[in-house]
Amino acid sequence: MAVALVGLPGAGKSAVGRRLGQRLQLPFIDTDNVVEQRIGCSIRDYFEREGEASFRDIEQQVIADLAQGADGVVATGGGSVLREANRAMLRGSFHVIYLRSSPEDLFRRLRHDVKRPLLQVADPLGRLRELQGARDPLYREIAHDIVETGRPSVAMLVNIIVMQL
Ligand code: S3P
Numbered sequence: 001m002a003v004a005l006v007g008l009p010g011a012g013k014s015a016v017g018r019r020l021g022q023r024l025q026l027p028f029i030d031t032d033n034v035v036e037q038r039i040g041c042s043i044r045d046y047f048e049r050e051g052e053a054s055f056r057d058i059e060q061q062v063i064a065d066l067a068q069g070a071d072g073v074v075a076t077g078g079g080s081v082l083r084e085a086n087r088a089m090l091r092g093s094f095h096v097i098y099l100r101s102s103p104e105d106l107f108r109r110l111r112h113d114v115k116r117p118l119l120q121v122a123d124p125l126g127r128l129r130e131l132q133g134a135r136d137p138l139y140r141e142i143a144h145d146i147v148e149t150g151r152p153s154v155a156m157l158v159n160i161i162v163m164q165l
Contacts, residue, residue: 004094010106017075098143
């Protein structure tokens, strides 16, 4: 089985994906980590040096490679759904689960984050609200299941997902 987790930064894609992989006895892959292996530096540095479009090209290549590949649980970068080609590959090759949270919950989890270039702004909560407005329809477009991640623990979220698979 191939499962992809989509959603905004801070939704829990990596934490839930890792535990879900253990539970299903499938490898866990985080596309951000694969991108960082390929570029040889942090995403934040790469954004600064090469710009977002170049990052998105590499991200798309990683998704294309994973879409051809074996079973696993994949945590995608929050912006991967911006490209139509990625949405088509994710929807076509994976069981897609949208981990959905309010911008306020995301902000609570990410307020000390320094890794994510898109949130290094004066008003990160405002930015999360904008991202939610722009991307929520894209996540919904490709999701086979939507799971609200506000309250439940990671373990509970994994149980909820396994019941839906
Ligand atoms: C991004 C989200 C990040 C990472 C990059 C861009 C975005 O992944 O891919 O910083 O556009 O939302 P996470 O969703 O894992 O934070």
